[in-house]
Amino acid sequence: MKQDVSKRFHVLIPDDRWFEENIGCEKACPVNTRAPQYISEVREENYNLAFELNRGDNLFPAILGRICVHPCEEKCRRGLLIDLPISICSLKRASADFKTHTPQEETAIKKRGKKVAVIGAGPSGLSAANDLARLGYSVVIYETFSIPGGMLNVGIPPYRLPREVVRQAIEEVKRLGVQIITRTPIGKELNLESLRKKYEAVYIAAGAHKAEKLGIPGEDLQGVIHGVTFMQMVNLKRDLKFDSRVAVVGGGNTAMDAARSSFRLGAKEVFILYRRSREEMPVDSRELEQVEEEGIQVHYLTQPIRVLSRDGIRVSGVQCIRNRLGEPEKDGRRRPIPMEGTEFEIDIDLLIPAVSQSPDISFLPDEIGLEISKWDRLSVNPETFETNVQGIFAGGDFVTGPRDVIRVIADGRKAALSIHSYLSGEEFEKKPSHFTTVSEVKIDPDLEKIPRQKMNTTPIQERKSVDKEVELGFSKEVAVREAARCLQCHIFTIFDRTKCILCGGCVDICPKSCFRMARLNEIEGDESLSKLVESLYGVSCEEAERLNLATVIFKDESRCIQCGLCVKKCPTGTITMEQYHRESTPYGGDQG
Numbered sequence: 001m002k003q004d005v006s007k008r009f010h011v012l013i014p015d016d017r018w019f020e021e022n023i024g025c026e027k028a029c030p031v032n033t034r035a036p037q038y039i040s041e042v043r044e045e046n047y048n049l050a051f052e053l054n055r056g057d058n059l060f061p062a063i064l065g066r067i068c069v070h071p072c073e074e075k076c077r078r079g080l081l082i083d084l085p086i087s088i089c090s091l092k093r094a095s096a097d098f099k100t101h102t103p104q105e106e107t108a109i110k111k112r113g114k115k116v117a118v119i120g121a122g123p124s125g126l127s128a129a130n131d132l133a134r135l136g137y138s139v140v141i142y143e144t145f146s147i148p149g150g151m152l153n154v155g156i157p158p159y160r161l162p163r164e165v166v167r168q169a170i171e172e173v174k175r176l177g178v179q180i181i182t183r184t185p186i187g188k189e190l191n192l193e194s195l196r197k198k199y200e201a202v203y204i205a206a207g208a209h210k211a212e213k214l215g216i217p218g219e220d221l222q223g224v225i226h227g228v229t230f231m232q233m234v235n236l237k238r239d240l241k242f243d244s245r246v247a248v249v250g251g252g253n254t255a256m257d258a259a260r261s262s263f264r265l266g267a268k269e270v271f272i273l274y275r276r277s278r279e280e281m282p283v284d285s286r287e288l289e290q291v292e293e294e295g296i297q298v299h300y301l302t303q304p305i306r307v308l309s310r311d312g313i314r315v316s317g318v319q320c321i322r323n324r325l326g327e328p329e330k331d332g333r334r335r336p337i338p339m340e341g342t343e344f345e346i347d348i349d350l351l352i353p354a355v356s357q358s359p360d361i362s363f364l365p366d367e368i369g370l371e372i373s374k375w376d377r378l379s380v381n382p383e384t385f386e387t388n389v390q391g392i393f394a395g396g397d398f399v400t401g402p403r404d405v406i407r408v409i410a411d412g413r414k415a416a417l418s419i420h421s422y423l424s425g426e427e428f429e430k431k432p433s434h435f436t437t438v439s440e441v442k443i444d445p446d447l448e449k450i451p452r453q454k455m456n457t458t459p460i461q462e463r464k465s466v467d468k469e470v471e472l473g474f475s476k477e478v479a480v481r482e483a484a485r486c487l488q489c490h491i492f493t494i495f496d497r498t499k500c501i502l503c504g505g506c507v508d509i510c511p512k513s514c515f516r517m518a519r520l521n522e523i524e525g526d527e528s529l530s531k532l533v534e535s536l537y538g539v540s541c542e543e544a545e546r547l548n549l550a551t552v553i554f555k556d557e558s559r560c561i562q563c564g565l566c567v568k569k570c571p572t573g574t575i576t577m578e579q580y581h582r583e584s585t586p587y588g589g590d591q592g
């Protein structure tokens, strides 16, 4: 279709999808955590309510408030429009730090008389178990390690995630009646086939614990310990100490944790070897700052090519080569290209390759006929988490390889619903989206001037223990100040067309120039605009344009800071401020 150059403005008539996309943080969260709502509660110092909102959506607020990869912050309107995003993650922690009571789960859950087995007590298995138990199923989790929690206990170190916080979260799941049987790997005495006979459904959430190798000569020498194995030792052998020179290879969470744990356990010197540049590093910039503060040297654009040994038995060094960056790869990061002639050696006695992990599918029996992808992963339907074998579901890192806690919690919650509909034939009834009127939007007049608040950390000289938590959380005062920065994107200005007299007051008063007034022939829209015009004027959109029938006021929502000045200025009460509540699901959205 020929583009009409006079149409300067492209408009959309808002629908549910539009409202959801405009609450960027909530939309970006894999479980759609109601971030603007809990942030408003923190601002009002209603920590119990803020915690309950979080617990309803993402299950483990005290854990996620410390270690979540917070995809929400990337989509925060404040970060896109004004300065830095709201510390959504740290405000989640504030809700957990300052709550004065833990909400009690429903005691009278109607039992359905059906049993579900879960393999793996990591965050994905725990979240599925939690929801299935709340839906009335009897759930038993089988776990290889002596403690439940998966990577929350055997991967992430306690200086980032105190063990008491993990213990309490698991206790809450157990309080629902979920049984966790530890030291019981499925695949040995007990296998998947016997679980199928004993239980009506099985959810496999066995994680990704097999270290990926670097594939360079010397990797089998003594003194080469792969990242996940090293972190297991740090977390399970509590008396570990060493004074080695350590090189860690990688740029993700496991690499940073291995390097920072080495520093705490007495290493003389710690290097991180990363093959790309700082910009490409997947790890959070706040963590990288802490790495640097702790004196860990990061060699960017550096790749190991051979592990060296003086005696042919133990590691004595690593040979590396410098890289330059080439074209972007599929994931958008630029490809590292080794530069011949730049080889150099570093003396070390411990090498920790921490480049990636993969799931160990060896315990899945061939006889069942589970479909395995060409990447050696168990194939599942990405919507329902069902495998090709009836009654067997799988999710978390086990089906994708390493991801992060919030995404595997989302898998567990969706898989639980899917298992529920498989076992009961019922679909979970969702509540439709709706609005509630907000009588007054509370807004700090200096909102735009408040900088992102900093969190206090343990001084470096006191960090020589893996148990000493580094990030100390916000004080109440700082939490309230940070929460006051939020633009409250869940509140929208809603216009009653029948009351508008087109005075333009809203256009004039808006400090962010959100509103525009235009003739119909200046705007372009889709069929919903045509339908609206036809229903109002009884003629086609083209005819209404030709007859110059309409003047339109429209709004650029992405600039709105919810100041409410337009509402106050409007002489006819056309504009109200209303809170949008998305269609509800048990793993997010409005449940109230």
Ligand SMILES: Cc1cc2nc3c(=O)[nH]c(=O)nc-3n(C[C@H](O)[C@H](O)[C@H](O)COP(=O)(O)OP(=O)(O)OC[C@H]3O[C@@H](n4cnc5c(N)ncnc54)[C@H](O)[C@@H]3O)c2cc1C
Pocket: 067, 068, 069, 119, 120, 121, 122, 123, 124, 125, 142, 143, 144, 145, 148, 149, 150, 151, 152, 155, 156, 157, 184, 185, 186, 187, 205, 206, 207, 208, 209, 228, 231, 253, 254, 257, 363, 395, 396, 397, 398, 402, 403, 404, 405, 406, 408
């Ligand atoms: C060092 C490290 C740091 C990390 N840091 C972060 C971070 O800061 N933020 C973040 O969001 N994510 C982080 N992650 C990633 C995150 O921990 C994982 O994505 C998440 O734990 C995966 O959850 P899961 O339940 O799928 O698997 P896991 O947590 O791996 O749990 C799987 C469980 O299954 C058990 N299991 C395996 N096989 C069997 C079997 N055959 N029978 C019985 N039980 C079995 C395992 O013992 C384990 O307990 C980190 C990971 C590591 C390794």
